[in-house]
Amino acid sequence: MTESNVVLYSGAATAVVVLGISLYACTTKTDITRRGMGISALATTVLFLLVITLVFQGRAIHIILSALIALVFGLHLTFNIQKLTGRYENQYSLDDYIIASLDMYVDIVQIFLALMEIFRRV
Numbered sequence: 399m400t401e402s403n404v405v406l407y408s409g410a411a412t413a414v415v416v417l418g419i420s421l422y423a424c425t426t427k428t429d430i431t432r433r434g435m436g437i438s439a440l441a442t443t444v445l446f447l448l449v450i451t452l453v454f455q456g457r458a459i460h461i462i463l464s465a466l467i468a469l470v471f472g473l474h475l476t477f478n479i480q481k482l483t484g485r486y487e488n489q490y491s492l493d494d495y496i497i498a499s500l501d502m503y504v505d506i507v508q509i510f511l512a513l514m515e516i517f518r519r520v
Contacts, residue, residue, distance in 0.1 A: 400518060408514035415513070416506055419472055423479035430476050431488035437477055441470050461519050468512035475505040 478501045
């Protein structure tokens with residue numbers, strides 16, 4: 399059970415974050431698609447921190463970890479948007495647009511859930 403204002407704040411914050419990431423990914427000259435292995439390494443580090451939080455419980459730890467999760471999925475969303483635009487080294491082929499939309503959907507939902515956890519704890 400979550401309070402309705404937490405869901406509304408999370409939805410609004412997610413919309414702002416996704417819009418900002420989309421504008422950045424489409425207008426920047428920085429090629430994030432070349433840094434896929436770095437994003438995967440960061441995601442693995444966050445996964446390791448998730449295991450550690452099973453032992454150490456605390457409000458601040460959950461907020462920090464949720465912020466890291468939102469950051470990782472924000473980077474992954476940037477990666478997917480740049481691959482979808484096709485202006486960079488790695489890009490989706492014509493047949494991969496369904497996979498691309500599903501990847502972006504999962505990223506947006508995970509950002510929403512991470513922000514909802516932050517708003518719930520605050």
